[in-house]
Amino acid sequence: MKIRRILATAVAAAVTTPALLLSVTPAFADEKPSAQTQDKPTVAELEKAAAAAQTAYDEAVAAEKAAEEALEATTSPTHPLVVAAKAAKEAAETAGTAKTAADQAVVEARAAVGAAQAVVDALPETATEAERTAAEAKLAEETKKLTEAEATAVTAGAAKTAADTKAQEATTALDDERVALVRKIDQAQKVVKQALADKNAADAALAKAKEEEAEQGGDDEDCVPEAKLTTVVTGLPSTVVAGTKTNFKLRVTNGSKKTMDEVLPFAYVHATDKSGLKDLGELVRLQWSSGSSSTWKTVDNEHYMDAISPLKAGAHADIKMRLTIDASAPAGNGITFVAGDYFNDNGSCGGTPDLEGYEFLIAAAGSKPGKTGDAKPSAHKPNTSDLKPQGGSSARPATGTLAATGSSSATSQLALASGAAVAIGAGALFVVRRRKVGSDA
Template sequence: MKIRRILATAVAAAVTTPVLLLSVTPAFADDKPAAQTQEKKQSIAELEKAAAAAKAVYDDAVAAESAAEAALEATIADTFPLTVAAKAAEVVAAEAATAKTAADQAVTDAKAVVDGLPETATEEERTAAATALTEAEAAAVTADQAKTAADAAVVTAVDARDDARVEAARALGQAQEATKVALADKTAADKALADAKEEAEEEGEDCVPEAKLTTVVTGLPSTVVAGTKVNFKLRVTNGTDRTMDEVLPFAYVHATDKSGLDELDDLVKLQWLSGSSSKWKTVDNEHYMDAISPLKAGAHADIKMRLAIDAAAPAGNGVTFVAGDYFNDNGTCGGTPDLEGYEFMIAAAGSKPGKVDDAKPGATKPNTSDLKPQSGTSASPVNGSLAATGSSSATSQLALASGAALAIGAGAMFVVRRRKAGSHA
């Protein structure tokens, strides 16, 4: 038997778009063979659409990168308008420098004439020499001003040309990064599709969705400051009229900076605490916690959890997903139809957000009214019944690609988790 859950969202990405928080699409097969086949086809069809969308984004990114590269090459060409303007300014500056040199020499020559007048020079000759010197000095001042203005024009023109080149180079770098992100999206989408097709070909009985198996988070703040840890609770409730022999709680956290471009998953850590241990355990790459064995009809179990955010994390956004799967000794199995996503903001280290509300689920909040807690207690943590069979044996696959580009399109995200036949035993 296997459980498969596919999370799919389209990512609208522009420079001004904040982080994308995820929505949930159920992907369990129905319990009837015909419905199972139809659901598989629908899930694969959705993945095919997502893969096609991711490819379109990648193609657009490649085209944008080529355009950015061409734009940079244009700024380096001799025919680039700002380059032409800079060269023209340099010509004018050179001519102004020549004119200034000539004007300075004329002043020197005029002074030599004045100094060289003999004592026998007439008053008319002296006046003419003095007038020539005055005119030469005035011309020299004008030439100096013209040279100063021409030199300043050269600086302005060269700066404009160089700024254009730097901006073009920056745009190319951003386009190249966007291409990498789009390629990662495409690779993830292609792999998710290939895995789904492979899984559809495997023999075995599909598990069924169970809306009355619910997972609800309480106490997770809607804003968490980087460098802090916050405790919250995950309640798993069996709202059916039958005992579930083994229930596997599932949790996963994803975060990005405010732009949505940079993932912060390495800086966020999700932990849980077993009722039989005082040591916090990190939710591993399988994203399952130890099994609740059993969870009786109408009962619930509370799991203490903790979200830790590294002080190096920038301001951003995050989402914590929770779900649950069950397996019975008689071979029946199933799980919550949806992944429940609780969105939160990350405040920079040292921030003081004050009193904040609890994070709210992105989907409809499950109805847990009129359900009795396990062993008749109202809020008892899982105690003694957590078996060590869940996290070590569950096989899951995560393909998460946050799509964001320079206003050139959208990407697709997928979370696929799968549990194969007999892995819960």
């Protein structure tokens, strides 16, 4: 039986289960929610996803390059917008020169009219009719020239305004095109960055899947459920008061007839308030210590207890456990899960078929619950009927100790799968169960 694959499926199911279970109201609590599963992608599917991510990345890079080239092209003198802007600017300059010349002609015409008017005004009374007629004719001629010059100046001014407008529009069109391309490059760079991240993620997922496939290619068939590997909690009260520390014991027993070269104990605690909707994870801490050490280590989704190496047939090992609940924690419900997995030097492996859950109540700080019994397993009782007695004892202590160097990568993967499945779905499961029996706890 492929233990890793089974536990991975359990994790996938647990990911979707809490949201479904926690949404069950008391009115519908008697209806059993259907489990949702989520298949793990195959290597072929991941290869297809990686190829698609590579294509998307290549297209994004090409789009960025095209935008950069388009921006660079706007600096070329042959670019249509550059050509148009240049022609409009030259036309505006020509119109400006014509306007200046027209304005100067008006100035000169006005001066000529003034001079002609001065001649007329200066004629003496003794001037002949011919002299007066000639002077007035000159004034009329210069006045006509002034009118024509002023009309030309007006036309030149209008032409200059139109040319300036076109030049401004052509320049603006070129600038807008460049700004748009800069923005397009910026957007393309963001797309490239995201596409690269997606590509790297897809490549990493594919590489990991191939690595797991290679690692698990021959080993998984040897991994089997082992009912005679048991984990039992003793000394954990059925009610724990917030603001206190509670010491208890986890016993891992090899009830089989074969030595287990390396056994990895697993433990996890999950707690909520009475409603079951508020996770108290930050207020509840589970720690462990080997029998020969006074150092307490935290266990959670990332830190597992060190391996027992070895655990001989019929032997057991005891691990000191400590549960700490912050004084600010409200009254609620808690559950501690335990399990064990083993790995042998010959490649065989396995683990406890189920995860034992020990439920307890959380009483508010300062409460005096009185005498309470020990928390009881909510699953099944461990199978210890075949323990091999030695020297009058029901099970002899393991000759091995908790390994100081920590667990192997292989054991961590197996424990991580089982632990994640429990940690994610545990709270929702016992909340719904308590609602079903009408408990207010």
